[in-house]
Amino acid sequence: MTTAALAVDNARAWRARRLFRRFASRPPAVVGLVGVILVVLIAIFAPLISPYDPAHGDYNHVFLAPFSAGHVLGTDDLGRDVLSRILQGSRSSLSAGLAATLLAAVVGVSFGLLAGYYRGPLDTIIMRATDVMLAFPFLVLAVGLAAILGPSLNNAILALAISSVPGYVRITRAEVLGLREQDYVQAAIVNGAPDRVILFRHILRNCVSPLVVQASITIPTMIIGEAALSFLGIGVQPPTASWGIMLSSAQGYISQAPWYALIPGVAIAITALSFNLLGDGLRDILDPRATK
Amino acid sequence: MSENVLEVRQLKKYFSLPRSSGGTVHAVDGVDLTIGQGEVVGLVGESGSGKSTVGKCIVRLLEPTEGTIRLQGRDITTASRRQLRGVRTEMQMVFQDPYSTLNPRMTIGDIVAEPLQLHKLARGRELDTKVAGLLDKVGLASHLRHRYPHELSGGQRQRAGLARSLSVEPSLLVADEPVSALDVSVQAAVLNLLMDLQRDMGFSCLFIGHDLATVEFLCDRVAVMYLGRIVEEVNTTDLFRAPKHPYTQSLLSAAVVPDPKLQRTRQRIVLQGDIPSPINPPTGCTFHTRCPVAQIPLCSDTSPALTDVTGRSHFASCHLITADGTAPDVTHSQTTENAWSKN
Numbered sequence: 001m002t003t004a005a006l007a008v009d010n011a012r013a014w015r016a017r018r019l020f021r022r023f024a025s026r027p028p029a030v031v032g033l034v035g036v037i038l039v040v041l042i043a044i045f046a047p048l049i050s051p052y053d054p055a056h057g058d059y060n061h062v063f064l065a066p067f068s069a070g071h072v073l074g075t076d077d078l079g080r081d082v083l084s085r086i087l088q089g090s091r092s093s094l095s096a097g098l099a100a101t102l103l104a105a106v107v108g109v110s111f112g113l114l115a116g117y118y119r120g121p122l123d124t125i126i127m128r129a130t131d132v133m134l135a136f137p138f139l140v141l142a143v144g145l146a147a148i149l150g151p152s153l154n155n156a157i158l159a160l161a162i163s164s165v166p167g168y169v170r171i172t173r174a175e176v177l178g179l180r181e182q183d184y185v186q187a188a189i190v191n192g193a194p195d196r197v198i199l200f201r202h203i204l205r206n207c208v209s210p211l212v213v214q215a216s217i218t219i220p221t222m223i224i225g226e227a228a229l230s231f232l233g234i235g236v237q238p239p240t241a242s243w244g245i246m247l248s249s250a251q252g253y254i255s256q257a258p259w260y261a262l263i264p265g266v267a268i269a270i271t272a273l274s275f276n277l278l279g280d281g282l283r284d285i286l287d288p289r290a291t292k
Numbered sequence: 293m294s295e296n297v298l299e300v301r302q303l304k305k306y307f308s309l310p311r312s313s314g315g316t317v318h319a320v321d322g323v324d325l326t327i328g329q330g331e332v333v334g335l336v337g338e339s340g341s342g343k344s345t346v347g348k349c350i351v352r353l354l355e356p357t358e359g360t361i362r363l364q365g366r367d368i369t370t371a372s373r374r375q376l377r378g379v380r381t382e383m384q385m386v387f388q389d390p391y392s393t394l395n396p397r398m399t400i401g402d403i404v405a406e407p408l409q410l411h412k413l414a415r416g417r418e419l420d421t422k423v424a425g426l427l428d429k430v431g432l433a434s435h436l437r438h439r440y441p442h443e444l445s446g447g448q449r450q451r452a453g454l455a456r457s458l459s460v461e462p463s464l465l466v467a468d469e470p471v472s473a474l475d476v477s478v479q480a481a482v483l484n485l486l487m488d489l490q491r492d493m494g495f496s497c498l499f500i501g502h503d504l505a506t507v508e509f510l511c512d513r514v515a516v517m518y519l520g521r522i523v524e525e526v527n528t529t530d531l532f533r534a535p536k537h538p539y540t541q542s543l544l545s546a547a548v549v550p551d552p553k554l555q556r557t558r559q560r561i562v563l564q565g566d567i568p569s570p571i572n573p574p575t576g577c578t579f580h581t582r583c584p585v586a587q588i589p590l591c592s593d594t595s596p597a598l599t600d601v602t603g604r605s606h607f608a609s610c611h612l613i614t615a616d617g618t619a620p621d622v623t624h625s626q627t628t629e630n631a632w633s634k635n
Binding site (some may be wrong): 005015131165182184186187188189190191192194201205206208 | 310351355373376377380381383384385388389392393394395396397398403406407410411438453456457460
């Protein structure tokens with residue numbers, strides 16, 4: 001390896017180390033990252049670490065309180081192990097949160113870039129369409145779409161994603177409008193850079209901070225949205241466990257077995273909070289201008 | 293001297309205002325400009341005179357409304373973006389604001405390397421060497437190539453911007469007030485650098501500015517713009533020694549002289565009012581509304597042509613310049629004006 005290449009590698013490593021240090025010096029972000037990693041690991045290994053089959057009922061042991069023998073988090077109205085169901089439920093929550101956010105971001109950012117960079121009639125059409133969608137409250141739109149698409153996890157994800165596209169379009173467009181007037185974008189045009197280079201290298205890269213913030217807000221919203229749709233019976237279908245379904249079946253027994261409602265609620269809250277904390281931390285370290 | 297690097301003929305750029313307010317901004321209204329091989333031409337004027345618009349039209353960041361632009365004999369006025377791509381290595385631009393001229397998410401090395409990569413002029417180790425060479429040429433330490441723009445000072449950023457522009461070895465550099473956002477001490481350093489680079493690399497340069505001292509220092513020839521038109525154009529020495537147009541005379545009298553004693557005693561011509569709106573420019577000579585020596589109705593009726601007033605390529609557009617090249621004496625008339633305004 002030449003010395004020049006070595007210097008480049010060193011600089012890259014140095015920059016990565018600095019990013020890591022900046023991240024590590026933010027305790028809330030680290031807590032968020034640990035929480036997210038934990039939830040992801042749980043979702044991946046749910047079938048391996050579940051003590052019971054989450055769909056298997058035992059009618060002799062319904063509503064066992066938490067910390068009963070053999071059932072750490074107790075059992076539900078059908079005698080199913082709550083811990084096993086929480087573990088399984090993390091899969092639908094997480095896949096809904098991540099997949100819906102990714103889908104919404106990809107679609108929304110693309111439309112936002114097009115509208116903001118090319119302006120003209122295209123901009124008008126895209127922005128009026130998002131205005132129409134924004135006229136409906138997020139959850140109402142998602143419920144309506146999910147009802148039309150039919151109940152299933154995939155359709156719930158699609159409905160949630162579509163409902164949050166307008167947010168991404170607006171944020172991206174607003175950023176692009178400001179960035180396209182920057183001298184470095186003008187310089188790229190003078191250099192004959194093709195639109196794709198200008199859009200991705202010079203504009204999109206500088207939109208990253210607000211988009212990461214937006215994603216850190218939408219992931220927990222999606223997780224809660226998935227729970228809401230499942231709660232209403234138009235998301236994940238029984239007997240598959242989902243935190244939303246657990247909440248919905250727990251509401252009938254809220255006075256006899258309050259823990260049954262509390263446990264999935266806490267699971268949703270912790271997951272949502274972890275993503276929020278991680279998002280805040282990422283926003284801070286992703287901006288090269290931000291100083292500690 | 294071979295053919296001219298840049299020839300601009302009757303360049304016009306009008307901006308239409310939104311229908312509600314109506315009207316058209318005559319930002320540039322018929323500008324002729326020629327830049328020879330290795331020549332540095334200054335374009336000066338106050339804010340709103342259209343000097344930046346001329347620069348942006350030349351590099352085709354703005355579409356000219358009328359006129360032709362020839363770069364090394366090639367008409368690029370209506371070339372499409374695709375056609376322009378081949379010409380882009382021939383002309384480059386340096387921007388005014390050191391804080392927005394560099395992409396904050398790219399390292400200095402990547403920024404300087406970008407034009408070379410876009411035009412596939414170098415890659416791999418060759419690119420590395422070229423970037424290192426360019427940084428060295430503009431006086432930036434080699435370790436700065438891994439730094440981000442926000443870690444650099446204003447002067448360093450302008451140097452990096454210069455390195456980016458010169459990486460493709462253009463034949464024309466349009467510098468749009470490259471130093472006016474910098475500290476005076478840094479200005480001097482960047483100007484010296486620009487001058488040295490120009491001498492070494494031999495590119496032609498259109499230097500847009502409002503600071504007469506920097507223009508005098510750097511340029512071979514100066515064009516003075518007022519309200520979208522060039523009112524006087526001549527070599528730098530003659531412009532500063534014997535300005536012909538009343539506007540140029542008052543512009544020069546407003547510039548600060550380094551000698552405080554001289555500065556205190558010398559006579560200044562203070563123009564009355566603001567530059568008129570380019571939406572509705574005055575009839576005839578656009579300067580007649582503020583000209584201390586204007587002769588109504590001659591100046592307000594017919595627009596003076598830019599003509600060679602001395603026979604030695606000293607172009608000026610004023611009715612009052614006599615055939616033998618004698619310019620109207622603005623200083624004299626201004627004294628009376630001042631006395632009048634005091635009373």
